[in-house]
Amino acid sequence: MSADKSSVCGILGLLLHDPLSTQTSAAGTELAEGLSLLQHRGQDAAGIVTCGSGGRFYQVKANGMVRDIFDAQAVAGLKGWMGVGHARYPTAGSSAQAEAQPFYVNSPYGIVFAHNGNLINTASLRQFIDAEAHRHINTDSDSELLLNIFANNLQKTGKFRINEEDIFTAISDLMKTCKGAYASIAMLAGFGLIVFRDPNGIRPCGLATRAGVRGGTDYLVASESVVGQGLGFHGWDDVKAGEAIIITRNKITRRIVGQPEVLAPDIFEYVYFARPDSTIDGISVYRSRMAMGDLLAETAKKELAKAGLNVDVVIPVPDTSRVAALQCAQHLGIPYREGFVKNRYVGRTFIMPGQSQRRKNVRRKLNAMPMEFAGKVVMLVDDSIVRGTTSKEIVQMAKDVGAKKVIFASCAPPIRFPNVYGIDMPSRHELVAHGRTQAEIAQEIGADLVIYQTLEDLVQSCRQFNPSIQEFECSVFTGKYVTGGVDERYLEHIEKLRNDNAKAKKLHGKVQEQEFLVEGCSGPMNGSDSLIGLSNHSPKVGPTAMPSPNDMVGLHNSWYGS
Ligand SMILES: O=P(O)(O)OC[C@H]1O[C@H](OP(=O)(O)OP(=O)(O)O)[C@H](O)[C@@H]1O
């Protein structure tokens, strides 16, 4: 993962009570700010859609980083009192701009939709949507499918105006049909926000409130609590597994609609994805990483004694592992040193399919300080070893600057299986631990010894802060998928999508698509874009591309503010 940093998504929803905000870009401004606090979750594309007077939607979305897409001009066009945002790293379909979120469908009622997660039964859903629901799906994105299942369930009521019961029933039916992970936010034109989390609550999502500027309550929904804190919201509350929440200007209604509602949050959020200053399902990410360091130290003590090694210094692999490495060093009573300095100005290298490019990128990103390594037995601590690209390169760098011996310790157990719930883990054969013993992994990355956290200790690092959580989603370590229903055919399918060759091909396709756009033709469009023709696509190519806000053709809506 080192080349792309994160490979999950961030979702965000905001509803302001202030009636005057209908005419301003107050919500759009805060959404852009909030999205920048979720940037670590996905750097491929970002989008915001707001809803203004008359239920009209305004949209800005593009490939690239939040700060590049949402400049003052873009934000100024995002008018309205509520909105939805998304920062994307694709796990299904491609990274084409047409698959950037939020998605939109005009029928019924006008729905905007953002999704974090991944569906595992897309083939049968696609068949249903096509053959039975007769709805058009224009991309390979699973999120567009999820939106259309939701829209179809609402449409089935046949009502001009739906009520809360109808919405809860639609989501309950969706949860029976859609398998996989989904933390989702839907915005109904002129009405409000609808939030739901799959029956295992695999991906994180919570909400918070604050007093509105002219009275009433403002609502925020986001993947991580850090957004609430950053925007001045209080009382962070996680959406429960299988829960659906309807938020309007005047009221919030919550109900568990999914079965079996066994919370099993993805443990990798704590290991790597989430920001340390977030709390997810009642567990501080920071504290869980400290605990990972403590428990890793216990395992390290045993393994080092077995190998007859005495460590001189503990060095983290920046950034994520710092918290755990410091704690591990303290627990072992061994000095902690920042032996690697990270160049924080190396931006994301836009989609890196090749292994050689990834390796170069590690060297560009990290630099070793010789005095911390020379003549020493060093223990490097990282949060996880995925492909082994970072560890291999880093071990070599440590040796190049004179380390006597290099021990590599991981806060997570060996990763041997792909993730199917919204993390773009590489294909099995690209995982360095797949089919290798611990000794073989050490040999592969060039370390004198590799130490892994046990799964039991990793679970304990998180669970001790919220013992009510009975289960965590740990399939990347165990191959056991919490939802069931992941068969070998599906795994083969995602392997084909995720291996380096496939990504290289996609990249090629993307370049072609961009060239296509330069010539002024339209690329693939998602639902809404078919209404607004080309305007969703930036006429420019490259990271500086900046779309102008689009006035999406919204239905005139009498729910609010028309
Ligand atoms: O085995 P690999 O395939 O190399 O992947 C594992 C590495 O990737 C991540 O770091 P990254 O540089 O993405 O982010 P960070 O700065 O948050 O640690 C993670 O923290 C590991 O260091």
Ligand SMILES: NC(=O)CC[C@H](N)C(=O)O
């Ligand atoms: N990482 C994610 O949550 C991605 C969401 C969705 N599956 C997509 O590919 O756009």
Ligand SMILES: [Mg+2]
């Ligand atoms: Mg790292």
